[in-house]
Amino acid sequence: MGQRAAIYARVSTSDQSCERQVTELTAFAERGGYDVVGVFKEKASGASDNRVARNRVLDLAQARQIDAILVSELSRWGRSTQDLLDTLNRHCQVVCDG
Template identity: 80%
Template sequence: MGQRAAIYCRVSTADQSCERQVDELTAFAERGDYEVLGVFKETASGASANRTARNRIIDLAQARQIDAVLVTELSRWGRSTQDLLNTLDKLAGWKVSVVAMSGMTFELDTPHGRMMATLLAGIAQFERDLLSERVKSGLAAAKARGKKLGRQSGQRPKSDRLAPKVIALSAEGRSYRWIARDLGISKNTVAEIVKRRKSSEAPQVETAL
């Protein structure tokens, strides 16, 4: 057999299936004489940072157990241009390449791979500059309309306003993750609110002098 490979498949929503990607990549691996050590599938939006299956592949790469990652297209692997560039660079350090069915192979230790990395870095910087420009333009437009930006004096932070609901849901036995998703705040914020509440309810012990 040839190089050891992991197949990575991703769909964006639960009503989609990875099976087509699996079939296509399995056939692609056979044609390319890859030894497939595992097929990793997950459902996650393109921008989602929660990529359990992808992280498992990265762990395999770090352990030098695979030589390549097979994907139908690069957008399946990278969350953004910058994320793609970062992970390609990390994989290159372990001598692992990302191979797309389009025929594009990213190996940053080759002249072609370094050229592609330079192009991706330029695109990533362009995306950051464009986003920054849009944010500044949006703030300027809002200010011109007389809209006050930022939290106003006397306005309570969102976490403080939601604290009673957090405490009530926690008392019902809801998990921090469930509460965070339901109220639109982070799990860390939920944990901090509950921690503050428990601290305020803790009995005060007087120390005799």
């Protein structure tokens, strides 16, 4: 059994879809031996701190129910270096396919 991972996909506007990200991340997880325990999709600005799906993923990581968070690129997780550093300081492993 591989590491437990959550897939997190985000788009910024309602006319966009998360499906390409989810498809690519699912394939990445299979190649990497990750056991995907959840797929979290969100339509929200990356600049927003209050993203419900991202907060749920962070809660899973903090509860040690997942070992990794899979994102298609770091800009899908957050828009600033400080945001990324804050996340990493919460002891999460963020894995990027790209």
